[in-house]
Amino acid sequence: MVSTDLLSEQKYAEQNRARIIRRLPPKLVAKEEGLLPIFQKSKRKPLRKLELLFEFMDELHGAIRPYLPCKKGCSLCCHNQAIDVTELEIAFIEQETPHRRQATLGPTPGPRQPCPFLMENVCSIYEARPFLCRRHTVLTQTSHWCHPDRANAEEFPLLGFTEVDRAMGLILSESGNASPTDIRVIFAASGATGN
Numbered sequence: 001m002v003s004t005d006l007l008s009e010q011k012y013a014e015q016n017r018a019r020i021i022r023r024l025p026p027k028l029v030a031k032e033e034g035l036l037p038i039f040q041k042s043k044r045k046p047l048r049k050l051e052l053l054f055e056f057m058d059e060l061h062g063a064i065r066p067y068l069p070c071k072k073g074c075s076l077c078c079h080n081q082a083i084d085v086t087e088l089e090i091a092f093i094e095q096e097t098p099h100r101r102q103a104t105l106g107p108t109p110g111p112r113q114p115c116p117f118l119m120e121n122v123c124s125i126y127e128a129r130p131f132l133c134r135r136h137t138v139l140t141q142t143s144h145w146c147h148p149d150r151a152n153a154e155e156f157p158l159l160g161f162t163e164v165d166r167a168m169g170l171i172l173s174e175s176g177n178a179s180p181t182d183i184r185v186i187f188a189a190s191g192a193t194g195n
């Protein structure tokens with residue numbers, strides 16, 4: 001039976017995390033462990049490095065997806081989380097999609113304001129989505145605790161992406177601008193019509 005009870009879900013998430021770590025393909029683990037030195041040695045531009053990191057994250061996500069309750073059409077986290085993007089991620093969205101940042105910053109997003117790229121509960125820039133969206137993983141059995149009424153109210157075990165985080169930190173520091181701004185402020189009205 002699927003449980004929404006807090007303690008049961010926390011226990012499930014803990015077990016799920018252990019299961020994922022146990023079952024991750026060794027090649028993928030080794031690849032993550034080697035990420036930072038590769039990016040440190042690389043002379044590529046930060047935007048290209050971001051692209052390569054996102055490709056690896058897609059690969060990683062492919063391996064853990066079967067263990068997550070996340071699925072197309074569930075967009076709770078596109079409403080209730082801070083959706084921070086850096087200059088590099090904005091440039092990546094502009095490179096990969098027709099969307100452009102608006103000339104002036106939009107207002108601070110209100111509670112539960114959806115991401116401007118959310119269209120009929122689906123991310124319309126999925127291939128270009130920011131780091132936080134790629135990194136967000138839910139280990140509970142259902143999305144019950146992702147609901148805006150409950151999100152962030154309780155703590156759940158999380159997956160660590162230590163080397164991914166370190167690689168992103170390096171890329172951002174090389175880009176010269178790691179300041180985050182909410183995606184709803186950057187793309188609030190002008191570019192993100194999504195259609």
Ligand code: SF4
Nearest residue numbers: 078115117118123133
């Ligand atoms: S960019 Fe896509 S995945 Fe990220 S919050 Fe917006 S709609 Fe959701």
